[in-house]
Amino acid sequence: MSKGLEDVVASTSAITFIDGVRGRLLYRGYDINELAELSNYEEVAYLLLHEHLPKPAELSAFAADLSSKRTLPVGVKSMLASLDTNSDAMDVLEMAIAALGIYDYPVLPLNEKAASICSKIATVVAYLHAHSRGQTPIAPRTDLSHASNFLYMMNGKVPDETAERLMNIVFVLHADHEFNASTFTARVVASTLSDAYSSVTAAVAALKGPLHGGANERVVEMVAEIHSPENVEGYIRARLAKKEKIMGFGHRVYKTDDPRAKIMRKCAEQIATTDSELRELAVLEKVQEFMFKEKGLYPNVDFYSGFVLHHLGMPTELFTPVFAVARSPGWLAHIIEQYSDNRIMRPIAQYTGPTDERYVPLTLRAGKITE
Numbered sequence: 354m355s356k357g358l359e360d361v362v363a364s365t366s367a368i369t370f371i372d373g374v375r376g377r378l379l380y381r382g383y384d385i386n387e388l389a390e391l392s393n394y395e396e397v398a399y400l401l402l403h404e405h406l407p408k409p410a411e412l413s414a415f416a417a418d419l420s421s422k423r424t425l426p427v428g429v430k431s432m433l434a435s436l437d438t439n440s441d442a443m444d445v446l447e448m449a450i451a452a453l454g455i456y457d458y459p460v461l462p463l464n465e466k467a468a469s470i471c472s473k474i475a476t477v478v479a480y481l482h483a484h485s486r487g488q489t490p491i492a493p494r495t496d497l498s499h500a501s502n503f504l505y506m507m508n509g510k511v512p513d514e515t516a517e518r519l520m521n522i523v524f525v526l527h528a529d530h531e532f533n534a535s536t537f538t539a540r541v542v543a544s545t546l547s548d549a550y551s552s553v554t555a556a557v558a559a560l561k562g563p564l565h566g567g568a569n570e571r572v573v574e575m576v577a578e579i580h581s582p583e584n585v586e587g588y589i590r591a592r593l594a595k596k597e598k599i600m601g602f603g604h605r606v607y608k609t610d611d612p613r614a615k616i617m618r619k620c621a622e623q624i625a626t627t628d629s630e631l632r633e634l635a636v637l638e639k640v641q642e643f644m645f646k647e648k649g650l651y652p653n654v655d656f657y658s659g660f661v662l663h664h665l666g667m668p669t670e671l672f673t674p675v676f677a678v679a680r681s682p683g684w685l686a687h688i689i690e691q692y693s694d695n696r697i698m699r700p701i702a703q704y705t706g707p708t709d710e711r712y713v714p715l716t717l718r719a720g721k722i723t724e
């Protein structure tokens with residue numbers, strides 16, 4: 354028995370390889386550093402879903418397919434419009450993906466469903482962003498890349514090349530991460546031969562938990578509380594003394610630097626220009642340095658991602674839904690892989706409860722308690 358299934362090999366997979374000792378991350382054999390620098394959302398989503406990097410014709414057909422699938426079915430839009438504007442964004446996202454399973458062309462082949470979910474999940478997040486502010490949602494455009502269209506729907510203007518590039522890096526870095534809790538959840542649901550929409554709905558539910566998604570929101574709050582680098586040591590010392598976890602640190606698999614955190618840090622250093630950004634970055638770097646000195650812990654991808662997402666105009670409360678947009682190609686690739694060689698996931702428990710209780714009729718139980 355391994356608590357939290359630590360180090361348990363639950364299945365084979367040819368999608369993502371993490372070398373937690375050397376700090377390497379590969380998607381289908383390609384190093385994350387190369388993919389983040391040279392590739393983009395469409396290519397990486399294709400790579401994960403179709404097992405190879407696309408040829409030019411394959412890429413343009415895939416990109417066209419994604420962009421043609423951006424518009425939400427009317428039924429989903431009216432469900433979203435009926436919700437309270439202050440509804441929890443991840444609850445709404447769960448509901449919307451489940452609703453897509455009802456309204457989204459259920460007869461499509463699996464690959465098409467995967468493209469549809471990856472495409473529409475971005476529209477859902479932009480829709481719920483507008484709805485929560487009482488604004489009219491911005492309809493998706495078909496002439497923009499996935500990253501550019503997402504920023505356009507979120508911020509109301511077509512981004513410049515630098516912002517589009519940064520959004521692509523965020524998408525690529527978060528696209529897959531082996532058997533993390535949400536992906537494993539998606540595979541468990543898929544292993545019952547439930548459908549792709551239900552599997553992704555379950556993955557969104559797992560991502561909602563603060564130990565999985567959501568750490569970057571807490572990091573942003575922490576940086577605001579710390580405010581300036583000279584407060585770092587006192588703040589972190591006090592939290593550690595209370596045995597609190599510092600969000601954005603530690604990882605089940607990485608025993609060294611998370612390569613995604615290194616790339617995010619580099620991005621943060623390149624984009625920080627305003628006084629407040631420079632101050633926040635100085636706080637982050639000081640926290641990183643101090644946590645290593647005190648606990649020997651490295652930052653994970655969530656440590657610098659909130660900073661980058663703020664720079665792109667994303668509000669803190671939407672960080673986890675944006676993570677879901679980025680992670681959907683990975684979820685779908687794992688669902689497809691699970692179906693391709695399926696056996697229902699059904700582990701066993703090490704039973705620790707009683708074994709020799711005798712049934713006492715209800716009328717006698719009250720007396721038993723007062724005895």
Ligand SMILES: CC(C)(COP(=O)(O)OP(=O)(O)OC[C@H]1O[C@@H](n2cnc3c(N)ncnc32)[C@H](O)[C@@H]1OP(=O)(O)O)[C@@H](O)C(=O)NCCC(=O)NCCS
Binds near residue numbers: 648
């Ligand atoms: C990611 C995480 C859930 C992994 O959990 P895990 O593999 O079960 O690791 P544990 O919680 O058992 O931690 C192992 C040890 O490191 C310490 N540790 C781990 N992460 C820590 C953190 N963020 N801050 C302080 N200490 C931490 C634990 O206190 C524990 O120390 P102990 O053995 O002295 O009790 C955990 O590191 C965490 O909660 N991090 C903060 C949340 C976060 O950033 N999540 C995003 C993940 S990408």
